[in-house]
Each structure stands twice: as structure tokens, then as C-alpha cells.
Amino acid sequence: MPFDRSVYARRLAAMRDRLRSLSADGVLATPSSNLFYLTGIDFHRSERLTALFLFRDREPFVVCPAFEADRLRGMSAVAEIHTWAETEDPFALSASLFPASAGTLAIEPSTAFDDVERLLRARSGWKGVSAAMVFGALRMVKTRDEIDAIREAIASAIPRFARAFGSLVSGSVEAEISGRFGGDNVVQFGPSSALPHGASGARALSPGEAVLIDAWDRPGGYYYDITRSTFFGTPTDEYRKIWSVVLDAQTAGIEAAAPGVPCSEVDAAARRVIDAAGYGEYFTHRLGHGLGIDVHEPPYMVGHDQTILEPGMTFTSEPGIYLLGRFGVRIEDDILVTERGAESLSPRVSRLEPIPA
Numbered sequence: 091m092p093f094d095r096s097v098y099a100r101r102l103a104a105m106r107d108r109l110r111s112l113s114a115d116g117v118l119a120t121p122s123s124n125l126f127y128l129t130g131i132d133f134h135r136s137e138r139l140t141a142l143f144l145f146r147d148r149e150p151f152v153v154c155p156a157f158e159a160d161r162l163r164g165m166s167a168v169a170e171i172h173t174w175a176e177t178e179d180p181f182a183l184s185a186s187l188f189p190a191s192a193g194t195l196a197i198e199p200s201t202a203f204d205d206v207e208r209l210l211r212a213r214s215g216w217k218g219v220s221a222a223m224v225f226g227a228l229r230m231v232k233t234r235d236e237i238d239a240i241r242e243a244i245a246s247a248i249p250r251f252a253r254a255f256g257s258l259v260s261g262s263v264e265a266e267i268s269g270r271f272g273g274d275n276v277v278q279f280g281p282s283s284a285l286p287h288g289a290s291g292a293r294a295l296s297p298g299e300a301v302l303i304d305a306w307d308r309p310g311g312y313y314y315d316i317t318r319s320t321f322f323g324t325p326t327d328e329y330r331k332i333w334s335v336v337l338d339a340q341t342a343g344i345e346a347a348a349p350g351v352p353c354s355e356v357d358a359a360a361r362r363v364i365d366a367a368g369y370g371e372y373f374t375h376r377l378g379h380g381l382g383i384d385v386h387e388p389p390y391m392v393g394h395d396q397t398i399l400e401p402g403m404t405f406t407s408e409p410g411i412y413l414l415g416r417f418g419v420r421i422e423d424d425i426l427v428t429e430r431g432a433e434s435l436s437p438r439v440s441r442l443e444p445i446p447a
Contacts, residue, residue: 091130091165091166091167092130092239092310092311092312093130093235095130095167097167097233097235098128098129098130098167098168099167101127101128101228102128102129102144102150102167102168104228105117105128105144105224105228106144106146108224108227108228109146109196109224111223111224112194112196112219112221112223112224113194113219114193114194114195114196114219114221115145115146115189115193115194115195116143116144116145116146116188116189116193116194116195116196117142117143117144117145117195117196117197117198117221118141118142118143118195118196118197118198118201118206118209118218119141119142119144119198119201119221120135120139120140120141120142120198120200120201120202120205121133121134121135121136121140122135122198122200122201123383123384123387124198124199124200124221124225124229125142125198126311126383127225127228127229127383128142128144129142129150129152129166129167129168130165130166130167131152131162131165131166131168132165132311133158133162135202138155138158138180139153139154139155139174139180139181139184139205140152140153140154140155140158140162141153141154141184141205142168143184143187143188145188145189147189148189149169149170150168150170151168151170151171151172151187152166152168152170152171152172153171153172153173153174153180153183153184153187154171154172154173154174155173155174155176155180156173156174156175156176159171159173172184172187179212181205181208181209181211181212182212184209184212184213185209185212185213188213188216192214192215192216193215193216194216194217194218194219195209195210195216195217195218195219196218196219196220196221196224197218197219197220197221198221198225199220199221199222199225206218226387226388229382229383229387229388230380230387230388230389230397230400230403231400231401231402231403232382232402232403232404232426233402236312236382237402237404237426237435239310239311239312240312240313240314240381240382240404240424240435241435242309242310242312243307243308243309243310243312243313243314244314244316244424244435244436246307246309246314247273247305247307247314247316247436248436248437250271250272250273250305251303251305251316251318253270253271254267254270254271254277254303255301255303255318255320255445257270258295258301258322258445259295260295260296260297260322260447261294261295262279262294262295263292263293263294263295264277264278264279264282264290264291264292264293264295265277265290265291265292267290267303268290271303271305272307273305273306273307273309274305274306274307274385275290275303275304275305275306275307276288276289276290276302276303276304276305277290277301277302277303278290278293278301278302278303278304278418279293279294279295279296279299279300279301279302279322280293280295280296280299280300280417281414281415281416281417282302283300283301283302283319283412283417283418283419284412284413284414284415284416284417284418285412285414285418286374286375286410286412286418286420295322296322297322297323297447298322298323298324298326298447299321299322299323299417300319300320300321300322300329300417300418300419301319301320301321301322301445302317302318302319302418302419302420303317303318304316304317304420304422305317306385308383308385311383312382312383313381313382313383313384313385314381314424314436315381315385315406315408315422315424316422316423316424316436317408317420317421317422318421318422318439319333319336319418319419319420319421320442320443320444320445321333321442321444321445322444322445322447323444323445323446323447324444324447325442325444329417329419330442331367332369332411332413332419333419333421333442334442335363335364335367335369335411336364336409336410336411336419336420336421337421337439337440338363339360339361339363339364339373339409340360340407340408340409340421340422340423340438342359342360342362342363343356343357343359343360343377343378343391343407343409344407344423344425344432344434345359345431345432346358346359346360347399347405347407347425347427347431347432348399348427348430348431348432349398349399349400349401349427349429350398350399351398351399352395352396352397352398352399353389353390353391353392353395353396353397353399353405354391354392354393354394354395354396356377356378356391356399356405356407357376357377357378357391357392357393357395358393360377360407360409361373361377361409363409364409364411369411372411372412372413373409373410373411373412374410374412375410376390376391376392376393377391377392377407377408377409378390378391378405378406378407378408378422378425379391379405379406380403380404380405381404381405381406381424382404389403389405391405391406391407399427400427401427401428401429402426402427403426403427404424404425404426404427404435405424405425405427406422406423406424406425407422407423407425407434408420408421408422408423409421421439423435423436423438424436
């Protein structure tokens with residue numbers, strides 16, 4: 091568990107309090123980032139049922155395979171554990187632990203439909219509703235401990251970028267640099283950098299090419315997500331111009347972010363800069379996304395997201411311009427909404443620093 095058990099106790103209590111907004115009597119959560127958030131349990135989901143149940147009038151409990159119980163106890167803030175043997179039906183066991191009267195169960199949104207169907211079949215009279223809204227509301231505003239965990243993740247990323255860029259020479263291969271970087275990442279050279287969701291391949295670096303590295307990892311349970319773009323050799327005037335436009339767009343988005351501002355306006359502020367420079371059609375994705383236990387989580391900096399920013403929300407600001415077949419530029423940093431505005435948790439770049447070829 092990244093935090094003390096008391097943190098998870100408060101989160102479970104907050105989830106119980108939020109059940110009223112869903113007119114629900116309990117919550118079901120199977121292995122997921124939401125289960126990790128509530129309990130510290132960091133299991134991969136499998137065909138064997140592991141599930142948290144939180145009802146209004148009793149202490150939370152977990153159902154899990156008997157052979158996983160000791161491992162689960164070591165990472166869970168929930169003390170009550172009910173185990174099932176391979177010869178038993180875990181859904182029948184779970185149903186037997188429900189309150190006597192029928193009710194409504196709020197379902198963690200990534201839980202498999204088949205698991206929900208089997209559970210409700212075993213406990214007739216209950217119905218399910220989505221708990222997505224409640225989990226989103228609880229997780230979007232980060233505590234000081236969570237913000238510190240993101241800062242620590244970012245601190246681990248900075249030397250990775252420095253080593254990667256410092257190791258680039260003519261003939262460096264995308265996949266080899268990626269493999270040495272650490273965590274999840276994409277390294278892209280030349281035309282490859284124009285693919286926003288490209289992959290590190292066998293392309294070798296040549297003088298006069300763009301370089302883009304996008305990296306994300308959660309070394310302590312919370313993610314960093316950072317992208318840096320530069321040039322190997324002497325940058326062209328066009329590359330310098332686009333790089334500056336992208337940086338200005340990122341700045342505009344960050345400056346627009348503040349309590350009371352809708353996410354859509356943060357996206358729009360950055361997009362206006364790129365539109366004004368004549369590259370609007372080449373900015374092909376949203377400005378950013380929430381960041382925390384998941385690398386992509388609510389809220390989203392995009393035109394249709396009307397979520398109102400609050401202090402403690404964290405998100406990425408990552409405008410990009412992509413000229414297919416030629417090169418792309420994206421600059422991404424991790425942003426915290428503060429009482430007065432927003433600040434970058436990651437150290438931002440201020441000027442293009444090409445890599446000597």
C-alpha cells in the first residue's frame with residue numbers, strides 16, 4: 091500500500107457516504123485501479139473472483155481465492171476476508187454475505203459484465219448500477235499525499251530523459267533507446283514522430299531528424315506522463331517555428347486552468363494558439379487528460395468535457411503538431427490546479443535544445 095491504512099479507511103467511508111447519490115445500498119469492485127484506490131489491493135483481474143463489497147450497514151469485506159489470501163492480506167486495508175476453494179462457487183459465497191433485504195449494487199465500471207451477471211443471478215432481487223460517476227468524483231481531486239506521490243514519480247523520470255537524450259548518436263535505434271529508458275515509453279525519430287500514438291521500431295537516427303520521447307510510469311503507485319521533443323543536428327526554421335508554437339500553446343492552456351474553469355476552456359485556450367499559427371488541422375488530439383493512479387483518468391481537457399476544475403485536480407497539458415511523413419512536435423507536462431491557478435509539477439522546457447549530430 092502506498093499510504094497508511096487510515097487513508098484507505100477514509101476513502102472507504104467517503105465511498106459509503108456517496109452511495110446515497112446513486113440510491114445504492116452497496117458497492118462491488120473487482121481488481122482495477124478503483125479497487126487499488128479504495129483498498130491498496132493491486133491484483134491483476136483473472137477468471138478467479140476477487141472482489142470488494144462495501145454495504146451501508148456493515149464493515150467492508152473482500153472475497154478471494156483461498157490460495158491468494160496471504161498475499162492479499164499483505165496489501166489490503168480491509169481486514170475482513172472471505173476465501174473460497176477451487177471446488178466452491180465464489181458467486182454463491184458472495185451472495186450469501188449480502189444483506190437480507192434486496193437492494194441496488196453500484197458496480198465499479200471496469201468490472202466484467204459476466205461477473206456482475208453471475209453475482210446477481212446468485213442473489214436475486216438485487217440490481218446493478220454504474221459507480222463510474224462516484225469513483226470519478228472521489229479520485230479527481232488529489233490529496234497532498236497523492237500529489238507528493240506524483241512529484242516523486244516525476245523526479246524519477248527526469249534523469250531517464252537526460253540519459254536517453256544524452257545517449258543519442260547517429261545510428262541510434264528507436265527500440266534500443268526505448269528498452270534502456272525504463273517504464274513505459276515511446277521513442278520516435280524523423281517521420282515516426284508525426285504519429286501521436288506510434289511505437290518504437292527499428293528506425294535508426296540520422297542527422298537532421300526530429301526526436302520525440304513520450305514516457306509514463308508509476309514507480310510508487312502514481313503516474314508521471316511527460317513528452318519531450320527536440321532535433322538531432324541543426325533544426326530547420328520550420329521545426330523551430332512549430333516547436334515554439336507548441337510551447338506557447340501549452341503555456342496558454344496552463345494559464346487558462348484555474349478553479350471554476352471548465353476543462354473544455356483549457357483545451358480551447360491552447361487550440362486557439364495553434365489555430366492562429368495556421369496549424370489547427372495538425373493538432374489532432376485533445377490537450378490532455380487527468381493523471382493519477384491511471385495514466386489516463388478523468389477529467390479530460392477536451393471540448394466536450396464540461397467538468398469544472400477544482401484545486402487538487404491533476405492533468406497533462408500536451409499540445410502537438412504533426413506533419414505526416416515529415417515530423418511531429420509534442421510537449422507534455424503534468425499540471426496541478428491550485429487555489430489561484432495552475433502550476434506544472436514537472437520542470438517545463440523554455441527553449442529548444444538541439445542534440446549535436
